[in-house]
Amino acid sequence: DTGVSQDPRHKITKRGQNVTFRCDPISEHNRLYWYRQTLGQGPEFLTYFQNEAQLEKSRLLSDRFSAERPKGSFSTLEIQRTEQGDSAMYLCASSLGGQPDGYTFGSGTRLTVV
């Protein structure tokens, strides 16, 4: 297992289109997290899963955002009706249990909305 994989690495989309990102965590990790990082800022928490259950969603995650983790394996993050303000790096991380220093981040998906 080579770590957390995210696909695609880059996505350019027109405003109003829907996009979906995928995250494959480290296989034995039961927790999966999504963060968003905008230019000049640190990552901001969006949501997390323990196995297949989505346990918390940030208020940053508007109704246009939805995340799933079917069967507790990979996860998808969908953004509907994209807006220019959605342009950011979307980072996925996974961990085994709740040790904060056990997080492993993926390389991220950079979304540009034009």
Added chain:
Amino acid sequence: DQQVKQNSPSLSVQEGRISILNCDYTNSMFDYFLWYKKYPAEGPTFLISISSIKDKNEDGRFTVFLNKSAKHLSLHIVPSQPGDSAVYFCAASADDYKLSFGAGTTVTVRA
């Protein structure tokens, strides 16, 4: 609301000298603090952490100091090496799953 602040966007240091990165936080509920390092086109990688019950943690060239009364922590890198050039993020947690990050400090180590 920015609960974790890194007020220095950049730091330039001579190779072999000490790098000191600072971080302030506002949430008294934070009980675990971490530093992450990030290279371009990669995700952040964990560097070192400290629990609120300690005031110092050391790992090789990296030492983190925590001053709870001042709500301040710092990362010391001694000696600084060219490979240390990266963006460093301070992060804090009040539970076991969610991290609050600062905006980052870009460190450049000059040869």
